Amino acid sequence: MARSISYITGSQLLSLKRRPSIAVVDVRDDERSCDAHIAGSIHYASGTFSEKIPNLIQDVKGKDTLVFHCALSQVRGPSCARRFADYLAEIKEDVGIKNVLVLERGFNGWQASGRPVCRCNDIPCKGEKA
Numbered sequence: 371m372a373r374s375i376s377y378i379t380g381s382q383l384l385s386l387k388r389r390p391s392i393a394v395v396d397v398r399d400d401e402r403s404c405d406a407h408i409a410g411s412i413h414y415a416s417g418t419f420s421e422k423i424p425n426l427i428q429d430v431k432g433k434d435t436l437v438f439h440c441a442l443s444q445v446r447g448p449s450c451a452r453r454f455a456d457y458l459a460e461i462k463e464d465v466g467i468k469n470v471l472v473l474e475r476g477f478n479g480w481q482a483s484g485r486p487v488c489r490c491n492d493i494p495c496k497g498e499k500a
C-alpha cells in the first residue's frame with residue numbers, strides 16, 4: 371500500500387500536538403543537542419535513520435500520526451518520512467500508523483514563528499505538560 375506524505379504547517383501541528391496519538395520525530399543530526407527542540411519530540415538522526423526504523427516503530431506504539439521534521443524540512447525530513455512510509459508498505463503489517471506527515475519549514479520555521487521550544491537535555495524529552 372502506497373502512502374502519500376503530506377505537509378502540515380506549524381499552526382496545524384500546534385493544535386494537533388494536544389492529541390496523545392501524535393508523535394513528532396526530529397531527524398536533525400547533531401544540531402539537536404545545541405539547538406532547542408519541539409517539546410516532546412523524539413530524536414532519530416537522519417544519518418542512522420534507516421537502520422533504526424524498527425526502534426522508531428517500537429517507540430511510537432499506540433500513535434497513529436507521525437510528524438517528521440529536520441531543520442528546514444527540505445531534505446532530511448521528507449526523505450526520512452518517505453523511507454518510513456516505504457518501510458511500512460514493505461512490512462505489510464499494520465502497526466497502527468495512519469498518517470506520515472512532514473512539518474513545513476522544519477524546526478527553524480517553527481522557532482522563527484515564536485512557537486514553544488524546549489531546551490532540556492533529557493532523552494527522551496518529556497515535553498511540556500500542556
Ligand SMILES: [Zn+2]
Pocket residue numbers: 407408409410488489490491492495496497
Ligand atoms: Zn525537551
